[in-house]
Amino acid sequence: MGMSSVASTPSTGSIARTCIYVVLLVFCLFYLVPLYVMLVNSFKELEEIRGGGMLNLPENFTTAPWSSAWSTAQIGVQPTGLKPYFLNSIYMVVPAVFLSTMIGALNGYVLSKWTFAYHRLVFGLLLFSCFIPFQIVLIPMARVLGTFGIAGSTWGLVLVHTVYGIGFSTLFFRNYYEAFPTELIKAAQLDGAGFFQIFRRIMLPSSGPIIVVCVIWQFTNIWNDFLFGASFTDFDSQPITVALNNLVSSSTGVKEYNVHFAGAILAALPTLVVYIVSGRYFVRGLMAGSVKG
Amino acid sequence: MSFLKISNVSKSFATTQVLNNIDLDIAEGEFIVLVGPSGCGKSTLLNTIAGLENVTDGQIEIAGKDVTHTVPADRDIAMVFQSYALYPNMTVEKNITFALEMRGLSADAQRKACAEVAETLQISHLLKRKPGQLSGGQRQRVAMGRALVRNPQVFLFDEPLSNLDAKLRVDMRTEIKQLHAKLGTTIVYVTHDQIEAMTLANRIAVMNGGIIQQLGTPDDIYNHPANLFVASFMGSPSMNILDVTLSSNKSGLTVTLPHGESFGLNSQKIDLKSLKDGKVKMGIRPESILEKAPANSKNFAAIEQKVDVVEPSGSDTFVIFELGGETFNARFAGDSTVKSGDKIKFHFDLRRIHFFNPETGDRI
Numbered sequence: 076m077g078m079s080s081v082a083s084t085p086s087t088g089s090i091a092r093t094c095i096y097v098v099l100l101v102f103c104l105f106y107l108v109p110l111y112v113m114l115v116n117s118f119k120e121l122e123e124i125r126g127g128g129m130l131n132l133p134e135n136f137t138t139a140p141w142s143s144a145w146s147t148a149q150i151g152v153q154p155t156g157l158k159p160y161f162l163n164s165i166y167m168v169v170p171a172v173f174l175s176t177m178i179g180a181l182n183g184y185v186l187s188k189w190t191f192a193y194h195r196l197v198f199g200l201l202l203f204s205c206f207i208p209f210q211i212v213l214i215p216m217a218r219v220l221g222t223f224g225i226a227g228s229t230w231g232l233v234l235v236h237t238v239y240g241i242g243f244s245t246l247f248f249r250n251y252y253e254a255f256p257t258e259l260i261k262a263a264q265l266d267g268a269g270f271f272q273i274f275r276r277i278m279l280p281s282s283g284p285i286i287v288v289c290v291i292w293q294f295t296n297i298w299n300d301f302l303f304g305a306s307f308t309d310f311d312s313q314p315i316t317v318a319l320n321n322l323v324s325s326s327t328g329v330k331e332y333n334v335h336f337a338g339a340i341l342a343a344l345p346t347l348v349v350y351i352v353s354g355r356y357f358v359r360g361l362m363a364g365s366v367k368g
Numbered sequence: 369m370s371f372l373k374i375s376n377v378s379k380s381f382a383t384t385q386v387l388n389n390i391d392l393d394i395a396e397g398e399f400i401v402l403v404g405p406s407g408c409g410k411s412t413l414l415n416t417i418a419g420l421e422n423v424t425d426g427q428i429e430i431a432g433k434d435v436t437h438t439v440p441a442d443r444d445i446a447m448v449f450q451s452y453a454l455y456p457n458m459t460v461e462k463n464i465t466f467a468l469e470m471r472g473l474s475a476d477a478q479r480k481a482c483a484e485v486a487e488t489l490q491i492s493h494l495l496k497r498k499p500g501q502l503s504g505g506q507r508q509r510v511a512m513g514r515a516l517v518r519n520p521q522v523f524l525f526d527e528p529l530s531n532l533d534a535k536l537r538v539d540m541r542t543e544i545k546q547l548h549a550k551l552g553t554t555i556v557y558v559t560h561d562q563i564e565a566m567t568l569a570n571r572i573a574v575m576n577g578g579i580i581q582q583l584g585t586p587d588d589i590y591n592h593p594a595n596l597f598v599a600s601f602m603g604s605p606s607m608n609i610l611d612v613t614l615s616s617n618k619s620g621l622t623v624t625l626p627h628g629e630s631f632g633l634n635s636q637k638i639d640l641k642s643l644k645d646g647k648v649k650m651g652i653r654p655e656s657i658l659e660k661a662p663a664n665s666k667n668f669a670a671i672e673q674k675v676d677v678v679e680p681s682g683s684d685t686f687v688i689f690e691l692g693g694e695t696f697n698a699r700f701a702g703d704s705t706v707k708s709g710d711k712i713k714f715h716f717d718l719r720r721i722h723f724f725n726p727e728t729g730d731r732i
Contacts, residue, residue, distance in 0.1 A: 258453035261420050262514075266467035267441035276466075280457035 117141065117336035124332050140333035144341060148334055150321050151310060157338050160318030164298060164345075166229045167314055171236035172293045178237070179244020179289060180282065184274050186245070187252040188260050198249060204242035209302050220307060227309035235307060236297045244289050251285040252278065287353045295346045315342045370429075371396035371554055372417070372522055377426030379412055379578075386412045388578040390426070399548050399555045403565040404575035405601070410558045413575070414524050417556060419443050431521055441470075446515035447524040450531060452507045454499035454514075461486075461495040464513045485517045488547075505536045512547075525557040529564065541567060562602045566590065574598045591720075596729035599651050599722060605686065605697045607651045611726065612692075614638065614646040623650065623669075623721075626692035631669035633718055638732055643725065648732060651722040654686065657698035659706065661715035668715040675710045689714065 112129055117140050119133040146156035186198050216235055217226065225231040255278070263273045279286075304314040313321075319342045323335045370393035379387040386409045394400050402410040415421040417428060419440035427436045435443045446467075454463050464485060465478040473481070486492040489509045499507055508528065515523055525544075529537045545568055548555055559565055565572050566586045574581045574589060574597070582594040593599035593607075600606045613624040621638060624630040640646055661668035671691070679686040685704040689696050698714055706712060723732040 256451055256453060258449045258451050259455065261418075261440075262447070262449060262453040263455070263466075264420065264440045265418060265445070265447050266514075266518075267470035268466070272470065277455055277457070 113336040113340055117333055117340060119333055121329070121331060121333055140331070140337040141341075143331070144322070144334045144338035148322055148331070148338065149325060149328075150318050157315055157318055157322065157341055160313055160315040161341065163229060163308075163312055163318075164314040164316070167232045167236070168294060168297045168345075171233045171240065171297050172290055174233070174237040175240030175244050175293050176286060176289045178241050179246075180248045180279065180286070181274065182241065182245040183248025183250075183252045184278055186249045187255070188257060188278075189270070198245070201242050201245045204239070205246065209239075213302075213306055216303075217307065226307065227312060229308075229312045231307050232303060232312070232314070235303050236293075236300065240293050240297070243292060247285055247289045247292070248282070251282065255281065291349055291353060294349050298346050370394060371398075371431060372556070373427075373429040374413075374417070375427045375429075377413070377416060377428065378424050379409075379416060379421065380424050386578050387416070387423075390578075390580060392573060392580065392583070394554060394556065396554055397552045399545075399557065399568060399570045401557045401559060401565040401569035401572050402575055403559055403562055403572055403601075404581075406560060408575040409578040410560075410575050411526055414447075414526055414556060414558045417522070418445055418447050418524055444521040445524055446518045446520040446522075447526065448511045448515050448528045450527040452499075452511040452531075454507055454510055456499055458498070459495065460491065460497055460499070460502070460510050460513075463499065463510055464495075464517050467514065467518050481517050482513075485513045488516065489513050504532055505540065508532060508536075508540060512544075516547075516551075521554065523553055523555045525555065525559075527559055528557075530559070530561070544568065562604065566602070572602075574601060576601070592731070593651075593722065594731050596649060596651070596724045599724065599731075603653055605654050605699075607653050607722070608657075608691075608694065608696045609724075610650050610692050610694050610696075612648060612650045614640060614643070614648050614723070616640055625671075629671060631671075631716075631718075633721070638723060643732075644727075647726055649724040649726050649729075651724060652716060652720065654697045654699040656717040656720035657696070658715040658717065659687075659698075659700045659704055659712070661717075667718050669718055670713040670715050672711060672713050675706055675708050675712060678706055678708050 115132055116124055116129065118136055118138065120135055120137055120139075123134055144157055145161075146158050147154055148156045150157070150160070182201065186194055220226040220231045220234070223231075223234070225234065259277055260273055263277050268276065298314075299316060300314070301316045301320070304317045305320075308314070308317065319338055322338050372392075372394040374390055374392040374394075377387055377390040378385065388409075390409075390413060392400075392413075402413060404410045412421060416423050419435065419438060423436060427434060429435065430443060430445070455466065458466065461482055464482045465473075468478045468481060482495070483492070486495055489512060491506065491509050491513060494502060494506060494510070499510065502510065508531075511528070528544075529540055532540060541564060544557075548568075557564075557568060566589075569586055571583060571585055572589050573583045576597050582589055582598045584592075584594075589598060589602055593602065596609070600609060611626060615622050615624065619632060621633040622630050623633060658668070661670070673689045673691055673696075675687055675689055676695075677688040679688065680702070683702050685700045685702055685706065687698045687700050687704070687706055689698070696714075700706060724730065725732055
């Protein structure tokens with residue numbers, strides 16, 4: 076492995092190589108320093124932070140800011156910590172990601188393998204939805220949610236994010252399925268499989284890489300969304316992004332920077348985990364061997 | 369009584385007509401090969417039989433049942449695809465039994481049928497593997513197994529051997545022929561390889577431009593091609609074609625070559641009235657041009673010409689020369705000592721000369 080990767084790299088002079096590494100290192104630090112500052116300061120007591128030395132390691136290591144951010148910090152009027160809002164986000168993100176991915180897969184399947192007159196136009200319109208700015212749909216969406224009676228609830232947010240996610244997930248799956256051998260569909264038709272059987276038994280099991288891509292994309296976007304979360308929820312259904320904002324920007328009392336740092340990391344953690352856990356499936360080619368090889 | 373009956377089938381995509389009024393009657397147990405250059409409509413015809421494409425016009429019957437508008441699954445046919453189209457996520461066993469599962473057979477019946485087919489195709493040891501772990505030849509067998517297990521009325525093969533290497537292709541060709549002899553099921557087989565067509569078929573349908581140019585036994589097609597297209601498409605190297613003039617006198621017909629040389633024909637009776645000034649296209653296969661002919665035989669015309677290129681292939685020696693502005697190819701014996709630049713006599717076997725109408729291309 077080592078040998079082959081060395082052999083496959085174009086040879087460059089040692090000066091060029093040194094430059095490349097220096098530049099990479101600088102960018103690495105550039106991105107990692109904020110995370111480092113947040114991490115070390117989240118384990119310090121507030122006095123220590125006030126004393127300066129942002130980059131120092133904690134002198135008195137404490138996990139109190141973390142437990143405070145999680146379960147006791149004042150958010151809005153209640154001292155609940157981020158925990159209930161974290162759960163709100165989970166309740167919102169899991170169904171929304173699942174639904175938008177499934178609908179996207181089904182759309183992609185139809186738009187690539189069961190084409191109909193004007194299927195390109197339909198695909199184009201779906202793509203168009205990727206480019207609609209969030210702000211434009213706020214008021215119409217509020218009306219829709221009101222009409223359905225799910226305004227101010229987690230299910231309302233699930234609907235908004237699912238609808239918004241379909242454009243991208245359709246794009247992902249349609250392009251993936253476009254390269255999927257149509258002969259497999261024909262073979263399955265001859266074998267007696269119907270529309271949904273082919274989808275469930277042939278297409279989905281071969282869609283691993285694109286499902287991962289789609290899930291990471293949707294999860295990150297939906298989890299990190301602030302605007303819809305702030306607009307369409309009431310106090311009990313706020314997602315963690317909104318709660319974090321309320322925690323950090325509360326104007327009363329002392330600014331507990333260590334708690335804010337811990338809270339911010341907590342809010343970012345799930346997207347990080349999703350990426351680390353499923354990132355390695357990105358490159359896995361599950362299609363190997365279906366056609367001539 | 370035809371078993372698979374295709375009547376007046378036409379198919380167009382938008383403004384392009386791919387199939388033009390195809391009629392084809394296939395008897396039960398027959399091995400029919402559809403052959404033609406790419407884009408001739410052979411695969412489209414196969415797909416319409418399978419039901420994967422709808423016909424624009426016409427009717428398809430299988431075993432006396434009109435299936436023109438029946439979905440593929442209910443036509444009782446099985447198909448082997450060029451790319452094999454094995455389901456990548458399923459084991460070989462699951463690939464083979466998928467159709468049975470879709471038809472609601474019990475797990476036991478599925479296993480039993482699969483084991484039988486695997487036995488026939490000698491793939492029993494592969495059943496637990498995924499298609500990705502198989503070689504090209506093994507995938508080909510699995511694809512056939514998937515078709516066999518259904519025990520269908522008709523097998524459809526869409527260029528099943530074209531992804532295999534040369535040696536394996538010849539082996540599998542023999543196996544397919546043996547399989548057909550054993551099962552006796554009707555087969556429609558599409559290929560662009562005319563050797564495959566000749567070796568496998570009971571009857572060959574040569575297609576071009578969405579039309580069946582000729583339907584006949586391999587012998588018919590090869591020795592009595594119906595028109596110029598069939599004559600030049602079938603056979604490798606292909607038939608030599610030359611513009612000549614025919615004239616008749618008391619002793620029979622005389623062929624005059626472009627540069628003035630002429631020879632008499634005593635065995636052919638041709639009606640010259642339909643031709644303009646006796647102009648025809650003459651065709652002769654490379655193996656009908658001999659290096660040596662029996663002495664004083666009236667069946668051969670000797671034409672002296674310079675040898676341009678000699679291509680030894682082991683079993684044969686192909687000798688290329690020019691005649692009347694056309695490149696001619698003669699198949700001599702493998703041990704021929706002819707060298708390029710030699711001026712030798714080429715002996716044309718007059719019994720194996722074909723004539724075609726230069727305007728219609730039809731055989732005269």
